[in-house]
Each structure stands twice: as C-alpha cells, then as structure tokens.
Amino acid sequence: MTSLTPGMQSEPTFREKKSFKDAFKKGVRQWLKVLPFVILGFIGTSVFVIYPLVKGIIMSFQDYKIMPGQKSEWVGFAHYVDAFTDPIKSRAFFQAIKNTILNTVFTVPINWFLAVFFAVLINAKFVKYKIAFRTIYYLPIITSWIVVAYLFRFLFAAGENGIVNFMLLNVGIIDTPINWLGNYWTAMMVIWTFHIWKTVGWGIVIYLAALQGIPKSLYEAANIDGANGIQQFRFITLPMLAPVTIFIVINLIMGAFNIFPQVYFLTKGGPMGQTEVLPSLIYKQAFTSMNFGYASAMGVMMGLTIFIITYTQMRKIGKQKFL
Structure with a gap:
C-alpha cells in the first residue's frame, strides 16, 4: 500500500x-x-x-405611444407621482385601492369558511353521492364569466322584475325595490356575492382532497377518548389542514386582488366610478383613455404588492412547523 x-x-x-x-x-x-x-x-x-x-x-416610465412611428417620451417616475398627487387620478386610484382591499377583507374569510364547511359536510359519513356534490360545487368555476354576470344582473335587476327584489317584496322584508347596481354599497355586495359564488368551489375541491389524507386512526382514537364532533374538528381536522389552509388563503388573496370580470361585466366601475378596482381601472386607463404608461405604473405597483404579500406568506410557510 x-x-x-x-x-x-x-x-x-x-x-x-x-x-x-x-x-x-x-x-x-x-x-x-x-x-x-x-x-x-x-x-x-x-x-x-x-x-x-x-x-x-x-x-411605466414612458409616455407610451401605441401608434407605430410615434416616439414614447421618457418621463421617469411621473406616472407614479401622478397616482398619488394628481387630483383626478389620485381620487380614482385611491378609490380603486379601497375597493380592492374591501373585496379582499370581505370575500377571503367568507370564501375560506364556506370552503371548509362544505368540504367537511360533503366528507361526512352520512352524506351520499359525494361525487355529485363535488361536481355541483365546482360547476361555477368552469362556467363562463359572461354567463354568470348576466345571471347576476338578472337576479339583482332594479325594479319589481328583479328576482331578488320580487322575493324580498313578497316576503315583506322591503317596501320598495332596491337599485342594487345603482348604489355603491349594494353594488359592492353584489360583486362580492358574485366573486364568492364563482370561486368557492375551488377551495371545496382542494379541501376534499386534503381531508382524504387525514388518518382515520386519529378520529378513532378521539372517539375512544370521548371527543365529540366539534372537538375532533377543532383539534384534529383544522390542525391537519393547516398547510393546505395557508395555500388556499394565499391563492384567495391573490384572486381577490385580481378581481376584474366581476366588476367589468356587472357595473363597469359604476356608479360614477365608485366600484372601480385596480384591474378594472388599469384596463380603462390603457384601452379607453389610451394612457398606457400610467396604466403600466399602476400595474407595477399592484404586482409588487401581490409579490410582497405572497413572499411574506411563503416565508411563514417555510418556517411553520405542522403536525
């Protein structure tokens, strides 16, 4: 050697x-x-x-011209400054931010709760035809946005001919018909309802798949120890679904920030631009006002906000320890 x-x-x-x-x-x-x-x-x-x-x-740093041959002048941070200082632009911008945040605050918790509730209910032993229920709840996801929007416009139509108004009048809850899409808060409620109804099925399907992965032995042991259904849900189901819950909540937040068809097809930002959200305002600035530079600046700010929220949540997921 x-x-x-x-x-x-x-x-x-x-x-x-x-x-x-x-x-x-x-x-x-x-x-x-x-x-x-x-x-x-x-x-x-x-x-x-x-x-x-x-x-x-x-x-976003140019006064962008879409016509061929026209020079797009470099304006630096002018569009970003206008979003916060220009009297007209800043008013519409802050209104869109307010509506986007309100949509996130109202729809995400309700969407999450309904997804958990219906997923656990469908997964229960006494419920039959689980595949049929899963299909029914997922149908809104694959249904065209335009079809659903016209359905909601018909349901919440002003006057006595609207189905919702007709039902409320006959029950005696209201005395006069409500102009649902003509007032700010009622229009926002219709938009939120539209958003939840259209997207809740996605969370239900994800939770149903996650529930199949929870060991049955945990529930059997809990039954032996005398735990009731609520205690099993609180101490077994929810903790075991924690990683999936974080994933679903992140996607719900991103979906709430990217709300567009709900506003565009229902109210088109009305009345008087009060229901505008960031995506619809960006669309109008770009393709109606032809102000592509300003629209790009708002898109960049919106993208950075979504990235920061997603990045911070993903870091929390990386540090989180689950059972």
Missing part, C-alpha cells in the same frame, strides 16, 4: 475515469432528450411572461 505525503492526491484510476466518462455521456444523452421540451418552455416563458413583465416596467 503506497502512502501519500501531505498535500499529495492520488490520480484517478482507469476505472474511475471510465465511470466518469460513462456518467457524463449518459447525462448528455438525457439532456439532449429533454432539451426540446425545455427550450419550448423557456421560449414560452420568455415570450408570455418575462418580455411582457420587462416591457410593462419600461412602459
């Missing part, structure tokens, strides 16, 4: 060199097989994600 002095290293043997070459060739062959798919994914991401993102940031 040859001893090595300090600082000296033995040279790789012929077998080790051959093994390394074989592994390298195998890795190259594997990469060549998947390279076309990786390139397609990279091209798609570059064209539909990276380029629009970078272009939108650049546009």
Whole structure:
C-alpha cells in the first residue's frame, strides 16, 4: 500500500475515469432528450411572461405611444407621482385601492369558511353521492364569466322584475325595490356575492382532497377518548389542514386582488366610478383613455404588492412547523 505525503492526491484510476466518462455521456444523452421540451418552455416563458413583465416596467416610465412611428417620451417616475398627487387620478386610484382591499377583507374569510364547511359536510359519513356534490360545487368555476354576470344582473335587476327584489317584496322584508347596481354599497355586495359564488368551489375541491389524507386512526382514537364532533374538528381536522389552509388563503388573496370580470361585466366601475378596482381601472386607463404608461405604473405597483404579500406568506410557510 503506497502512502501519500501531505498535500499529495492520488490520480484517478482507469476505472474511475471510465465511470466518469460513462456518467457524463449518459447525462448528455438525457439532456439532449429533454432539451426540446425545455427550450419550448423557456421560449414560452420568455415570450408570455418575462418580455411582457420587462416591457410593462419600461412602459411605466414612458409616455407610451401605441401608434407605430410615434416616439414614447421618457418621463421617469411621473406616472407614479401622478397616482398619488394628481387630483383626478389620485381620487380614482385611491378609490380603486379601497375597493380592492374591501373585496379582499370581505370575500377571503367568507370564501375560506364556506370552503371548509362544505368540504367537511360533503366528507361526512352520512352524506351520499359525494361525487355529485363535488361536481355541483365546482360547476361555477368552469362556467363562463359572461354567463354568470348576466345571471347576476338578472337576479339583482332594479325594479319589481328583479328576482331578488320580487322575493324580498313578497316576503315583506322591503317596501320598495332596491337599485342594487345603482348604489355603491349594494353594488359592492353584489360583486362580492358574485366573486364568492364563482370561486368557492375551488377551495371545496382542494379541501376534499386534503381531508382524504387525514388518518382515520386519529378520529378513532378521539372517539375512544370521548371527543365529540366539534372537538375532533377543532383539534384534529383544522390542525391537519393547516398547510393546505395557508395555500388556499394565499391563492384567495391573490384572486381577490385580481378581481376584474366581476366588476367589468356587472357595473363597469359604476356608479360614477365608485366600484372601480385596480384591474378594472388599469384596463380603462390603457384601452379607453389610451394612457398606457400610467396604466403600466399602476400595474407595477399592484404586482409588487401581490409579490410582497405572497413572499411574506411563503416565508411563514417555510418556517411553520405542522403536525
């Protein structure tokens, strides 16, 4: 056995060199097989994600002109400053922020509660036809936004012909018909109801899948210890669903911030722009007022807000310890 002095290293043997070459060739062959798919994914991401993102940031610093041949003047942070200082723009901007935050505050807790409630109810032993219920609750997700919007416009139509007004008048809850979409708070309530009804099925399906992963032995042990249904739900079901709950809440918050069809198809921001949210205001500034630079600036600020919220929540998930 040859001893090595300090600082000296033995040279790789012929077998080790051959093994390394074989592994390298195998890795190259594997990469060549998947390279076309990786390139397609990279091209798609570059064209539909990276380029629009970078272009939108650049546009936010320009007085962007959409017509070919026109020069887009560089204005720096002028659009960002206008969003907070310009009397007209700032009023609409802060109103949109207020409505977006209100939509998040009202819809996310209700959406989460209904998702947990119906998922646990459908998952109960005494409930039959679980697949049918799962399909019924998921149908609004795949239904067209326009179809649902017209349905809600018909349900909450002003006057006695609206179904909701007709029912409330006949029951005696109200004396005169309510102009649901003509007043700020009633219009916002209709938008929130639309949003919840359209999206709650997603959370139900996710929770139903998560409930299948909870060991039955935990509930059997709890029954032996004399725990009732409420105690089992509080000390077993909710803690075991904690990772899924954080995932669902993050997505609900992102969905609430990105609310657009609910406003555009129901109220178009009315009455008098009072129900505008950030996505609808960005759309109008870009494609109605043709103010693409200002719309891009609001989009950048909205994107940064969503990124910060998501990033902080994901950091909490990484540090969280679950049972």
